Amino acid sequence: MGNGASKIPHTENTSIVIVGAGYGGTALGRKLLHSGNMKIINPYDFLFHNIGALRGAVQPDFVPSLMIPLSRTFGDSFIKGRLTQVNKERNSITLEDGQEITYTYLVLATGVSSAFPAKLSNDYPQATAEDTVKYYTDINSNIRESGTIVCVGGGPVGVELVGELKTDYPDKKINLDSPK
Structure with missing residues (x-):
């Protein structure tokens, strides 16, 4: 592992939790995927390539190619969820559904927010892949009309x-x- 990831002391009891599966979180997660106990948490079950999002507003059939399913990339290491609390004293986080996850190392890779259609972000916090295609199809309909x-x-x-x-x-x- 390059870029500093090899400097993290690793034992079989080490657990790394990455919150956020944008470009940074996904890149780190892929480096750490086979190194032990790693979990990556994201509110969407896909990585959304927001770099192509504006093209998706004009060509909604392009939108499916902007989504990479995280479960396919990370398998059981992926958890769909939204972080609600960090407890530094207990080295744990709590997700919106009440699930508590402990960690040795916590990485907050939540990225930045921007308005739709440039990103999904806060405008559509519970979006599925199907919802996302619909949102871009709807905006394209408005554009065409x-x-x-x-x-x-x-x-x-x-x-x-x-x-x-x-x-x-x-x-x-x-x-x-x-x-x-």
């Missing part, structure tokens, strides 16, 4: 979304409005 689209925010996400929209809908009137 719109004559004019106003995108508020001229940062990287806004510019990317306008680029995706213009690529598939070159005849639509699209305004990019950046507040001052």
